[in-house]
Amino acid sequence: MRTIFITIFQAIEAKNILRTTVLERLAARPDIRLVCFVKFEERAAFYRREIPHERIVFEPFPSMPQGYFERCMSFLKFHLIRTKTTNLKKRMNLERSGNWPLFFVSHILNWLFARPIVRRLLRPLDLRLVGDPGFGPYFERYRPAVVLLAHLFDDVETALLREARRRGVPSVGYINSWDKITTRASLRLLPDTMLVFNDIVKAEAMRYADMPAGRIIPTGIPQYDRYVTGEPALREEFFRRIGIDPAKRLVVYAPMGRTFSDSDWEMIDILYTAIERGRIGPDAALLVRFQPNDFVDESELKRRPWLHYDLPGIRFGTERSVDWDMGFEELKHLTDTLAHLTVLVCYASSIAIDAAIFGKPTVGIAFEVKKQLLAKSPTQYYRTEHYAKAVATGGIHLAKSEEELVTAINAYLADPSLDNEKRKRLVESQCWRMDGRAGERIGRAILTAAG
16 A cells, blocks of 8 residues: 655645545555645544545644744745746835835845755755654654645645655645746745646746756646536526526626735626616626635625625635635536636636636726725736736736726627637646646656655
8 A cells, every 4th residue: 555645735735636636546546545634633524524535544734844944944935036926025015014124135135045056055954954843753654655745835845845855755746826936935845746737837947946847747727627527507507596597698706805905895886887787788797706715794795785696615714814625516616607607807816717718708907996005906916927927818808997897898798709719828828738637647647656
């Protein structure tokens, strides 16, 4: 029996692994045991109930790395890469704190340290000097054949990778999102093999993480496999579920969430009023799909009894964080929503890619509905490196005023095929291959590493 360690410390890891054919392919092998690390016993118990399997073990690991060298390396990782996105985040932090000395020091450190040679010098020190927060006994108990790190930027997962490196256990790192390389921080340690969504992320991993090209494998996006292999619900059934007349054409608004924007409720009112007054339509209806990792102000919902909305996600805490999840039924409902909407409206969100897979147009809101701080400006994210590359394909139409927003929605309602070729370019660049086999490729790579 060979054991594979898998990290499920974040919801996106569960979405990409536990909710896809990655898990199916690995668990199908009778000689494989999966040990999945989660943060708390509450989540471990949740997954044991939902995914009962004699060869899948959920181990809670609430410990955090400690010590002087750990704090140093964890601090330095945020200064070891320099991108348009990290520069934007520095300006946001300055706006929040007003601390100009810290802003200048941060820029100086970044200018000095954001170099491949510095990263290559620090990684051996990180490997040798930082202690183990408690993974050692698990290696002794389970004797893993390979370790899968599904969020390499996390310090706890770095600790697991460090222990694997020290014991000579093969490691597979998975970059589980399209923005992580240019947005988060430097990778403190590198795995033996790295799995990425597409060639864009591969190039970024080579540039900002110093990963050799021969050790990077593009796989596609496993959470999108269901869009190819699944079958959406019938239109009448879906519209009955959301309480909207199936004769209507559905405009779906995906808010940014209160952490990143103070404009969501104003935008909901703008869209609803435009539909009610006949400026958008005819025969249009609004559905708001809130983020699964955020909390919604109940008082704002009560002020809008007319609002049709989805509030997906299981939240394990009381604040927006990575401690959430989406069940299989909720993921199926998302598929149905994408299949039956006519136009998607959002700020800078990856759901625009989901919509493009179904050939559905997206209107990106590229104007401010009110004056606010940069940290709460939802339009600033169009300047991030990863989203600018998506917009450059032309597959996301940016509206720079309320009038342009209304005009663009009406144009797509009249002819949803407009810009279809541009949306295909968006999908091709971001998804690599849309053949429903991304999970299979990831599973195969992990099993190959296990020997």
